[in-house]
Structure formats: structure tokens, C-alpha cells
Amino acid sequence: MKSHKDLDIYNLAFEYAVEVHKLTLKLPKYELYEQGSQVRRSSKSIKDNIIEGYGRKAYKNDFIKFLIYAYASLLECKSQLEMISQLYPDLEVESMIVKYDELGAKIYKFTNYVESNWKTNR
Template identity: 75%
Template sequence: MKSHKDLDIYNLAFEYALEVHQITLRLPKYELFEQGSQLRRSSKSIKDNIVEGYGRRRYKQDFIKFLVYAHASLLESLSQLEMIQQIYPELEINDLLEKYNMLGAKIFKFIKYVEKEWKS
């Protein structure tokens, strides 16, 4: 790996954050600064924590810590998406929920890999 951009989890997180951004702009105006803003921040936090962890990859425990933060931000994003799905079913975000669930599994698996195989 030469860059964080070589990580599948980073690329997916980046792509999904862009999708989230577009979806939240379709929310009613009063939600742009409430639910929409919170979801945009948590979805972008996933990719940002992966990048920061990668930047600290020399220190295995720091890398793991930031991957755990990324996973926690993903769970927050899922919670926000589930709320939006209930309130605004017309936005049809089932596919995005499924994508985030799969990304969560990939991040979890990558954390396990780093715990067992990563050389610091």
C-alpha cells in the first residue's frame, strides 16, 4: 500500500459520503441544518478516520483506534439514515443502507486483519 487511496474501505467510504451529500440536499430546507448536517458530518468522518489511521499506521494501536472511530462513525451514519428512511421514505435510501452495512462489515474485517497481521 502506497496510500490510503489503495484501501477499498477508504474508496467506498468516500463514494458513499458523496452519495449521502447528494441525498441530504433533497431533504426539506429545515432538515438541511439538522438531520442532513449530522449525517453529512458522520459519513465524511468515516473516510477521514480511515485516512488519519492510515497516517498513523506505523503505530498499530493508533491505526486500530482510528479504524474503530471510522466504524463508530459508520454506525452513527446508519442510525441517521434509518431515521431519515422512516421520516422521508420517498428518498428511497435502501440501497445506501445496504452499502453502509457492507462497508461496516469490511471495516470490521480490516480491523481484525490489522490486529492479527499488521507489523508495527
């Protein structure tokens, strides 16, 4: 890996954050700064924590810590999407929830890989 962009989990998290951002622009105006803002921040936090962890990849425990933060942000994002799904069923966010379930599994597997196989000099 030469860059965080070589990580499938980063690329998916980035793609989904863009999708969530666009989706939230369809919310009623009064929700743009409430539910919309919260889900946008949590979706972007996933990719940001993956990047920050990758930036600390020389320190295995730091890398793992930020992957766990990314997973936690994913759970928050998914919870926000589930709320939006209940409040605004016309937006059809179910496919995003499924995508985040799949990304969560990938982050979990990658975290396990790093825990078991990651070699550092420090």
C-alpha cells in the same frame, strides 16, 4: 500500500459520503441543517478516520483505534439514514443503508486483519 487510496474501505467510504451529501440536498430545507448536517458529518467522518488511522499506520494501536472510530461513525451514519428513511420514505435511502452494512463488514474485517497481521517498527 502506498497510499490510503489503495484501501478499498477508504474508496467506498469516500464514494458513499458523496452519495449521502447529494441525497441530503433532497431533504426539506428545514432539515438541511438538522438531520442533513448530522448525516453528512458522520458519513465524512468515516473516510476521515480511515485516513487518519492510515497516517498513523506505523503505530498499530493508533491505526486500530482510528479504524474503530471509523466503524463507530458508520454506525452513527447508518442510524441517521434509518431515521431519514422513516421520516422521508420517498427519498429511498434503503440502498445506502445496505451499502453501509457492507462497508461496516469490510471495516470490521480489515480491523481484525490489522490486529492480527500488522507489522510495525514501533
